[in-house]
Amino acid sequence: MIVIADALKKRGFRVTAPRVSIFNVLQKASYPMSVQEVKMGTKGVDTVTVYRTLEAFKQAGLVVQVDLQRGHALYELKEGKSDHHHIVCMSCKKIEDFTGCDYQPIAQQALKKSKGFAKIISHSLELFGLCALCATK
Amino acid sequence: MIVIADALKKRGFRVTAPRVSIFNVLQKASYPMSVQEVKMGTKGVDTVTVYRTLEAFKQAGLVVQVDLQRGHALYELKEGKSDHHHIVCMSCKKIEDFTGCDYQPIAQQALKKSKGFAKIISHSLELFGLCALCATK
DNA sequence: ATTCTACTTGCAAATAAATTGCAAGTAGAA
DNA sequence: TTCTACTTGCAATTTATTTGCAAGTAGAAT
Ligand SMILES: [Mn+2]
Ligand SMILES: [Mn+2]
Ligand SMILES: [Zn+2]
Ligand SMILES: [Zn+2]
Numbered sequence: 001m002i003v004i005a006d007a008l009k010k011r012g013f014r015v016t017a018p019r020v021s022i023f024n025v026l027q028k029a030s031y032p033m034s035v036q037e038v039k040m041g042t043k044g045v046d047t048v049t050v051y052r053t054l055e056a057f058k059q060a061g062l063v064v065q066v067d068l069q070r071g072h073a074l075y076e077l078k079e080g081k082s083d084h085h086h087i088v089c090m091s092c093k094k095i096e097d098f099t100g101c102d103y104q105p106i107a108q109q110a111l112k113k114s115k116g117f118a119k120i121i122s123h124s125l126e127l128f129g130l131c132a133l134c135a136t137k
Numbered sequence: 138m139i140v141i142a143d144a145l146k147k148r149g150f151r152v153t154a155p156r157v158s159i160f161n162v163l164q165k166a167s168y169p170m171s172v173q174e175v176k177m178g179t180k181g182v183d184t185v186t187v188y189r190t191l192e193a194f195k196q197a198g199l200v201v202q203v204d205l206q207r208g209h210a211l212y213e214l215k216e217g218k219s220d221h222h223h224i225v226c227m228s229c230k231k232i233e234d235f236t237g238c239d240y241q242p243i244a245q246q247a248l249k250k251s252k253g254f255a256k257i258i259s260h261s262l263e264l265f266g267l268c269a270l271c272a273t274k
Numbered sequence: 275a276t277t278c279t280a281c282t283t284g285c286a287a288a289t290a291a292a293t294t295g296c297a298a299g300t301a302g303a304a
Numbered sequence: 305t306t307c308t309a310c311t312t313g314c315a316a317t318t319t320a321t322t323t324g325c326a327a328g329t330a331g332a333a334t
Binding site: 068073089098102106111118126130 | 205240246255260261
């Protein structure tokens with residue numbers, strides 16, 4: 001359980017109501033959320049503030065952005081959870097977490113083979129498929 | 138070298154000037170392109186047509202969508218190239234391909250552990266880091 | 275070659291996503 | 305309590321993507 005105020009202060013953020021609220025919304029979520037969903041989860045935080053806060057949290061390493069080939073980005077807390085990724089149903093959009101992404105060797109090999117890259121900081125990995133329900137239809 | 142007309146016919150597409158043009162643009166590219174870039178590469182194809190064509194090509198398995206945490210999607214031809222992914226410089230946006238994504242075991246394990254997924258159809262994997270140039274700054 | 279029609283396209287318009295500018299508000303240091 | 309750099313909301317933009325529709329055409333059927 002992360003103490004929100006501490007998490008914010010530790011990264012040099014002022015502790016404000018919108019930030020605490022957004023953090024709380026993300027912490028309760030069990031799947032990555034869109035900007036709109038995060039906004040809905042708060043009481044009256046402006047959309048722009050959600051954008052700015054999520055971007056700041058992302059820069060600070062508090063949050064990760066998840067792209068699932070929708071028209072918009074999703075975000076989820078990084079803290080607390082270990083490196084994990086998602087299986088997504090291409091039909092009904094259901095999302096499940098999965099772990100076991102052993103990307104270090106892949107990243108190191110990619111870096112070695114690469115012509116002009118110096119370091120790898122993060123990675124994204126998502127699986128797209130069909131859930132049991134949608135697969136039968 | 139893919140024969141464009143055949144590639145289109147084989148998938149049930151009519152062979153039209155915009156489609157051939159878009160296909161050619163993608164074929165010349167050495168990195169995934171945005172809708173705007175594809176449009177610029179053609180002579181007068183409408184933006185909407187680019188959207189619709191890329192989506193159709195994607196559905197047909199001719200093209201893959203690449204999300205690099207920008208505000209928009211990128212697209213590249215699938216045909217001809219083997220399964221590959223990208224290293225992206227978070228600073229200057231440079232993109233390099235890399236191969237060696239051995240995702241089958243990861244996907245199979247994720248599927249086995251999963252509660253409600255039946256099959257995996259595709260995957261995305263991107264590495265984010267710094268190129269040699271940007272790393273020194 | 276001509277006809278026919280379902281598939282395509284461009285254009286306008288709408289909707290959605292993300293960014294920017296700025297004045298008013300405030301957390302936290304002093 | 306004061307002060308100020310950091311935050312926020314609101315309006316306005318910009319950029320991304322989708323939708324509706326009438327006009328155009330590729331390719332199948334004469
Ligand atoms: Mn997750
Ligand atoms: Mn590529
Ligand atoms: Zn499903
Ligand atoms: Zn760079």
